[in-house]
Every structure is written in C-alpha cells, then in structure tokens.
Amino acid sequence: MAGIRIVDDRVPEVRCGPWQLAVTPPGACAGPGDLDGVTDWIPATIPGTAAAALRAAGRWSEAAPEPIHDRDVWYRSRIAGPGPVRLRFEGLATLAEIWLDGVLILCARSMFEVHTVEVELGAASDLALCFRGLKGELDRPAKRGRWRPRMITPGSLRHLRTSVLGFMPGWCPEIDLVGPFRPLTIEPIRPRLEVAGMRAVLDGDIGRLTVRLRIDGKTDSAILRCGDREASLAEVEPGLFAGELVLPGIAPWWPHTHGIPNLHPAELRIDGMRVDLGRVGFRAVSLTRPFEDGLSLAVNGVPVFCRGANWTPPDLVGLGSEGTRGLLSLVREAGMNMLRVPGTTLYPAPDFYDLCDELGILVWQDLMLANFDYPHDDPAFAAGLDRELTGFLDRTQTAPSLCVLCGGSEVWQQAAMLGAPRAVWADAFCATILPARVAALRPDLIVVPNSPSGGDLPFSPRGGCTHYFGVGAYRRPLEDARRAEVGFASECLAFANPPDPGTPGPTGPADPLWPAGIPRDRGADWDFETVRDHYVGQLYGVDPAVLRAGDLDRYLELGRAAVGEVMEATFAEWRRPRSPTAGGLVLFLRDLGPGAGWGVIDWTMRPKSAWYALKRAFRPVQVLLTDEGLDGLHVHVLNDTAAVQTLTLTLALSDCGGRVAARAERDLVVSPRAAITLSSGALLGRFFDTTDAYRFGPRVHDLAHAQLSDADGRVIAESFHFPGLRPLDREVIGLRAEPVATADGPGLRISTERFACSVQVHAAGARPADSGFHLAPGKSRIIAFADAAQPPRGSVRAINSSEIVEFGHDG
Numbered sequence: 001m002a003g004i005r006i007v008d009d010r011v012p013e014v015r016c017g018p019w020q021l022a023v024t025p026p027g028a029c030a031g032p033g034d035l036d037g038v039t040d041w042i043p044a045t046i047p048g049t050a051a052a053a054l055r056a057a058g059r060w061s062e063a064a065p066e067p068i069h070d071r072d073v074w075y076r077s078r079i080a081g082p083g084p085v086r087l088r089f090e091g092l093a094t095l096a097e098i099w100l101d102g103v104l105i106l107c108a109r110s111m112f113e114v115h116t117v118e119v120e121l122g123a124a125s126d127l128a129l130c131f132r133g134l135k136g137e138l139d140r141p142a143k144r145g146r147w148r149p150r151m152i153t154p155g156s157l158r159h160l161r162t163s164v165l166g167f168m169p170g171w172c173p174e175i176d177l178v179g180p181f182r183p184l185t186i187e188p189i190r191p192r193l194e195v196a197g198m199r200a201v202l203d204g205d206i207g208r209l210t211v212r213l214r215i216d217g218k219t220d221s222a223i224l225r226c227g228d229r230e231a232s233l234a235e236v237e238p239g240l241f242a243g244e245l246v247l248p249g250i251a252p253w254w255p256h257t258h259g260i261p262n263l264h265p266a267e268l269r270i271d272g273m274r275v276d277l278g279r280v281g282f283r284a285v286s287l288t289r290p291f292e293d294g295l296s297l298a299v300n301g302v303p304v305f306c307r308g309a310n311w312t313p314p315d316l317v318g319l320g321s322e323g324t325r326g327l328l329s330l331v332r333e334a335g336m337n338m339l340r341v342p343g344t345t346l347y348p349a350p351d352f353y354d355l356c357d358e359l360g361i362l363v364w365q366d367l368m369l370a371n372f373d374y375p376h377d378d379p380a381f382a383a384g385l386d387r388e389l390t391g392f393l394d395r396t397q398t399a400p401s402l403c404v405l406c407g408g409s410e411v412w413q414q415a416a417m418l419g420a421p422r423a424v425w426a427d428a429f430c431a432t433i434l435p436a437r438v439a440a441l442r443p444d445l446i447v448v449p450n451s452p453s454g455g456d457l458p459f460s461p462r463g464g465c466t467h468y469f470g471v472g473a474y475r476r477p478l479e480d481a482r483r484a485e486v487g488f489a490s491e492c493l494a495f496a497n498p499p500d501p502g503t504p505g506p507t508g509p510a511d512p513l514w515p516a517g518i519p520r521d522r523g524a525d526w527d528f529e530t531v532r533d534h535y536v537g538q539l540y541g542v543d544p545a546v547l548r549a550g551d552l553d554r555y556l557e558l559g560r561a562a563v564g565e566v567m568e569a570t571f572a573e574w575r576r577p578r579s580p581t582a583g584g585l586v587l588f589l590r591d592l593g594p595g596a597g598w599g600v601i602d603w604t605m606r607p608k609s610a611w612y613a614l615k616r617a618f619r620p621v622q623v624l625l626t627d628e629g630l631d632g633l634h635v636h637v638l639n640d641t642a643a644v645q646t647l648t649l650t651l652a653l654s655d656c657g658g659r660v661a662a663r664a665e666r667d668l669v670v671s672p673r674a675a676i677t678l679s680s681g682a683l684l685g686r687f688f689d690t691t692d693a694y695r696f697g698p699r700v701h702d703l704a705h706a707q708l709s710d711a712d713g714r715v716i717a718e719s720f721h722f723p724g725l726r727p728l729d730r731e732v733i734g735l736r737a738e739p740v741a742t743a744d745g746p747g748l749r750i751s752t753e754r755f756a757c758s759v760q761v762h763a764a765g766a767r768p769a770d771s772g773f774h775l776a777p778g779k780s781r782i783i784a785f786a787d788a789a790q791p792p793r794g795s796v797r798a799i800n801s802s803e804i805v806e807f808g809h810d811g
Contacts, residue, residue: 016079016127016186019044021053024072026133032099032126035074044075049093049179050131052318062317062593063513068176069134075180076128081121084189089115090349091182093319094162095132101125110161111177112347112368112388114395118189131178134162145373147418149410150522152344158372161384163346165316165592170520170527171344172592173316181319182349192216193275196240200280200398201444202300207250207282209266213241223269226280230269252300253281253400255337256360257620258673259642261400263357281357281400285446288582292454294487295465296582297403297446299362302673305575305640306362306583307618308336309600310491312345316592321349326605327590328352332359334611335618340364340490340585342451343409344371347392356401363401364490364585365392366451367434369408373415376429385429386437393441406448406490407434412458413450413467425458451490462580467491471570473521475534478566481573486581493570494519494587495535495563496528497610498556499602501762505594508552517595529596536562541725558728561758561799564613564772565726571617572624572719576636577675586614609760609772616773621645621670623708625721632680633690633721635706639670647716648709651683653690653701656727656755656800658777661701662688680704692723699723703755705776715781720774727757730802735759737796737805744769744784746791748807751780756798763794763808 021044022035029035044053050073054060089098091111098106098117106117138156148155151171152164166175197212209226213233222233222241227250233243251262263279288296288303297304308331314323331339339356341348343366356363367389375381396402407430415425430449438447448454454464461468461484468489470476486492496518499505506513520527533544536558547555567586574581590605591597600610620640628634639645646669653662664683670676680690692699704721734753739746748768750759756775761768766788775781775798785792793808 016077016184017046019046019075019077021050022074022076023050023054023068024074026070026072026136029072029074029130031104032074032076032102032128035076035128038074041076044179046075046180047091047183047320048318049177049181051175051178052320053179055317062173062175065173065175067135068178069138071133073131073178074128075130076126079121079125079127079186080123081125082123084118084120086116086118086187086189088185088187089180089182090184091180091319092129093131093177093179093181094134094160095137096180097130097132099126099128099130110384110388111163112161112392113384114391129180134160134176134178143375145375146424147373147415147420149371149414152371155372158374159378159381161368161388163368164344164370165313165346168344170522172312175316177319193270195277195397198277198397199442199444200282200400202250202252202282202284205249205252207247207252207264209245209247209280209282211241211243211245211268213268214239215241215270220271221269222271224266225269226266227264233268247282250282253283253357254360254642255299255304255362256332257335257337257618257640258299258302258304259360261358261360263400278354279357280398283400285403285444287446291448292463294462294580294582295446295448295454295490296488297362299403303582304337304362305581306338306488306585307571307575307614308338308340308361309586309589309614311339311341311348312588312590312592312599313348314590314605319346321351323605324349324352325355327601328355328359328361330601330605330607330611331361331589334607334615335620336361336614337618338362338364338583338585339589340366340404340406340451342366342491343369343406343411350395353396353399353401357399361401362403363399364404364406364448365396365402366406367408369411371410371414374411374427374429376427382429389434389437390441393438397442402442402445404446404448405434405438405442407450409451410467411450412453416458448490454487461486461489463487465490468584469494471566473528473531475531477538478569481570482579486574486584488582489574489584491587492584493567494528494598495532495566495610496596497532497563497598497600497608498559498596499591499608500560500606501556502764503594503602503606504604505602508556509548510552514595517591517593517597519598528598532559532563535566539565539726540728542728557760557799560609560760561772564609564758567610567613568617571614572626575617575622575638576624576626576634577638577677586610607767612770612772615770619717621647621708621716623649623706623717623719625704625706625719627691627721628679629691630693632688632693633704635678635680635683635719637668637670637676637678637708639672639674642672644672645670646711648713649678649683650705650707650709651680652705652707652776653688653703654705654755654777655700655702656777658754662690690721690723702727703776707776718774718776720776727755727800729800731800732803733798733801735796735798735801735803735805737807739791739807740782742782742784744786746788747782747784748796749780749782750775750796752798753778755800757800759796759798761794761796763788763792766792766794 020041042057096108231245233241266277268275470480588598590601591599591603622638624636708717766785
C-alpha cells in the first residue's frame, strides 16, 4: 500500500502521554473545565478503547460486558510543544470531541474517517478527548427506514457511521466499542507535500507507475524512483507535479497460490529530500464473464478460484491489530488466497493491507454498510459516506491485494427477503454512484454493488455473488453444492465449529456458558449447532441427540469431523474444472469470543478442525474425487502454480482392511495453471462400480483413495470417496505414532494397518501441520510440529479406532 510513509527518515511521532481515562454520566461535563471534580481516573492507552482500559483496571470483563454507550468517556494527557503541528486522529469511535487547552478544535461523528487539525502548541498543552454516549443519539427520534433488519438493533443505527459489532445478538458478543482505537500522531507543519494521486498499472509485461504530487513553495527537482529506474515529474500547473515511470519486464504481483506477490520499493526525491512511498505491486484484475453470470476473477489474465474466509477483527475489545500477522500467516498456510472484510465489521488498520500485499492475499472490501435502509438522500449522510469512501481509497491507493470494493453486506438481500421490489432494494448509491466514484479514484478495482447481488433476487445462487448456505444453515444434502450452480459464494458454510479440547472457554454442552457461544439467527427456531448435528447424522448414521445425552466427548469428536468433511466435499465440487463456481469464502475466519462459533480459528487464534479441512481443500496442487453417478468417479488434478508439475496419480479402491478391489496408476504432466480430469473408467481401463450406482451385486469396496505424488515420490495431495457411510465403529486398526525429525521441526510418523477415519492429532502447546485427515489402509504420514522447539507430548486417535496412541510421554 503506497502513500507518504517517511520523509527524510522521520516518521510521525506521538508526543503525548501518559493518558488517563474517566467515565462520567452522559452530559455531566460540557467540557474539560468541568472535569475538576472528577477524581476516578485510570490509566489508558492510545490506540485503544475504553473497554480495554477498564478491563486492565479490573472494572470490566468480556465474560459479562457492561454497557459503555450509556456514558461519556474522557481521555486526557499533556502534549509537549511549542510550535505549529498537525494532529492526526486515525480512528475515533464514535461521537468525539477534541479539546486543546480548553478550546474545542474538532467534532467527529464517524468511526470510519481519519481526522486532521492544525494547531499551535504552547510549551505544554492539555489535550482532552471526549466520547459522548451513543445511547442518547440512538434513542433520539429519527426517520424510520422502509425496512428494519432483525439481525441488528436498534434501527436508528442506520443514521450513524459506526460499526454494528456489538449490536448483533447471537452473532457476536455485545461489547461497546468506544475510544481512540487507531493511532494519534503529531507532525510538524512543513510546506505542504501531498500525493494527490498514485497508481500502479500492469500493461502486459510493462509496469506503469503514475504520480500526481502537490508541493507548496518553489521546487527545482521532483524525481520518482521505483526499483532501479527513475523519472522526473513535470510541474503541470503551479504546485502540481505529475509524471509516469515506465518499467518494462516488471515482476507482477500474484496471489500466493498462483505465483509470487512481488512488491517494489517506491520513493520520491524532492530537491534532495527523500520521501518513502512504501512498496507497490503491479497486477491487473478483470472479470472472466459478465457479473450477472456469476462473479469470476482473473489476475493478470489468469482465472483464479478465490478461496478463503470472511475477516473479523483480531481484537474485538481493544480493536488493536497486534494479532494480524499471526492470523494472516494462518490464512496463507491454509492455502486461502482471498479474505472478505464484511460491512458488519470495520475497515482494518493499514498494516492489514500491507501484510496482505506481502503475503499474496486478495482482499474483498465491503463498505461499512449492512442490512439497513440507509438515508442516502440525506445530504449530510451522503457527504460523510463520500469522505469515508474517498479516504479509504486514498489510504489504499496502490495496494495490489485490494481487488474488490463492495457496496455493503446484505442491504439488498434484507429488503428483498422482506418482499420489497427491485425498485426499493437496488439503491442508486450502490448501483450507480459507487461504480462512478471508484472508476474515478481506483479504476483497477472490481465493483460489486452489494453482497449478495447479481441475480433475479440478490440471493440467487447462480448470478453475481451469493451468500450460499444450502449446504449448511438450510441443511440441504451435500449434492446441493453442485445442484445450486453457485457463481461465487462471498459467504458460505457456516457451522458452530467446536474448538479443540483444552481451548480456554466453555468445554461443551454440559457447560452453562456453552449456549452463549453458539451463533444463531434472531427469530429462528434453530441455531448453528443443530445445523452441525444434522450433518453428523447424515455422514455417520447416528443420532446426535442420543450422543449428546450419553457421550459428550464422542458428540464433539464427530461434530469436529463432520464440519471438516462437509467443507472438503463442498470445495471439491466447486473446484472441479467443469464447475461454474469461481470462489467461496467461509463464514468466518476467527471467532469473536469463546465457544463453538462460526470461526475456523478459535478466539485464542488456534486452528479448529475446519481450518485443517480447508487447508487440505485449498492445496494449490490438488487431487479431487467427485461422484458422477453412472459415469463413476472423476479424478481431477489441479495445478494453480506457475510451474509445470510432473506427477504420479494413483487410484485405489479397497475395503477398510486394505483388500484392494481395483487399482490404477498413471504419470501426468500438468501445465502451469491448468487442470486434468480423468474418469475412473479411463484410469482403470475397465468397468468397476466405483460409486455403487449400478448395484449388480454386493459392494466390494468401502472407500476410494486418490493419491498424488511429485517427481521425488512425496505424497503432496490425497482425496477420499465413500460409497456408503463413513466407518464409525471403534475397533483395533493398528494405529501407531512414532516421533521423527523433519525439516520443519519435530514430527510424528503416523501409520495404520486398517483405514483410519478422521485422524486427530492433539499436542499440548504445539500445533500439528494437519489433523482430522484420513489415512488409507497400510499407509503412513509424517506430521510436523512447526512451532515446537522440542518434541511435544500428546495423543493420536481416529474416530473409528479403539486405540489412543500417546506420544512424547516417558515410558
């Protein structure tokens, strides 16, 4: 992400602190002069929130969050001077007043805008920040919308530019977000230097970096540099300099699944002064078909199957970004190449986009609009929203990771599901104003009017983008993932995903706190745990209610396994070459609180079973098995990478004991970013009822196993198909675990004599490279623990095994 970062090696500084915080009744203090009688001050931190400061002082808890919106929150500190400076507030939540030496210098009413103000400091100045109670504003009578969402309350939120996090019962914890949650910086006022426009474009194999620069005062030389090339900027009008740097043969930026996310340092030299513009990436994003036929993206002319998840803040209490790199590293490790920031959250901090640029992760960014009938006809609202949009695009003006800008989440869907006609829900802002503004400011982005949108109804699965929960919330059979002909699922596959044993928080349904962590839709007579239970019954032929009443550990064990199976099966359908689906983003990446939330990563940032399943489903070099009925199994070999892959494909059909009924092997050469599909008939060279479709006699196999090996014989991908139920009866299967050393650290060689279903690897204080995987009869796998300095202790078990194999224990 480009923009002025550093001038002559000097970064913006903070010259205030320590900070103190006090909470007062609403309106009790009109200004800082009324704070003299307030004695109950506690330490605070900027950036941060009131909830985080109160928690640190032992006065607030996530387990029982007390409201804050019904009070005023004051921050105060001293600033060292003297002289003229520019105060920059990166994020204020939400109704904020800024006072300097008792004088009101700024009133802010948006959580999503950056505010700057130029002031003259004395030798030492008093700075006070007041955040007025939001409840009074929400309770004030206001014009009602044409519809009211059930998910978010109260309806008056539609008039305020603040996050709806904390206002969605059953969706996230009710935590009030108040305070200066982004940095406050102080910069000396120099002659103005402003990047008025900057754009990195990939034109074939030529990179073009254009800059428009405003400079106050006389300037003799302005030079733009990128890599080892430079170009002079010309003064096109007084104080405005512009130019283009042409970079032949530039290394383009790719999502990490398809290439290298190349970034190039850029800077300006203005009369010898160095201005760091950060790193820029050159890439082109386009549609491979009309949006109405299903969103489908190409990067640098190559179609990309977009897979990943919906993003939530790494810290819901303090809104800090300290955990961002760790989460994004897990995103990349899982083979995800896209994240969506939904309109129900907030714009991430700038380092989020920097890291996505670095790691090669595409970003779909919603505007912070969700479900409501927003008052776009109100001039003040429209002007504020335009400042918000312009400011965001300015901050991310050359971020190659940013590829989709969307007009918000479920605004169109909400109205349409309540029966409103297209004339009501297809608002002019999303349909016409937003595309025009983006075309003027960042024409390299794909604009999506709303998520979902594009079909006859906004939520039609085939057109545009959809929120697909046929498999999932609506408990459709797994075959519905193909039958629905999804174009692009910007939300999908939501389950109450149980965390692994040992995760802090409620441990299971016997814990009275367990229900609070189960996501649910308001007004529905079901929750997402009943959704998970449905697929446990479908996959394993058991009654989850009976298990829940009699064997909670088994109930949770099968629940973890079931969500992984469903996710792998769904993405196998969507990634096959003939599928119309061009992307799927799971709801959600991470839980916002303890328990079995939607996240595939728990609230402590530990992966759950669903994360491991997605890691297997999202492999850039992949083998898939799909059931084609009377045409048998189809084996799909995918190569998303930029390199030719020389591979060996093996298909074996056997019973659980390892008796092979049919087997085939073939050497393949798969071109870069290409795929090959072979039928089981073609591979075997004869008829075999691989899908148990003909049923001419008793079925002689329990599973099909496809294995992909590289030129060195290493297994790099596997896929399984079961013509019947997954094997569930616990029996002796010859499961073993042997400690080994790997290039990535300590590891285990796990082997089995009979088929091992959903092998779970648990280790205290260490994370295995995989868990929940199947192991074919007579096979073994080496599982590394990349984050373990010493061999860890733990256990290995399969859901159809009576054996629990311990490792790392003395004796």
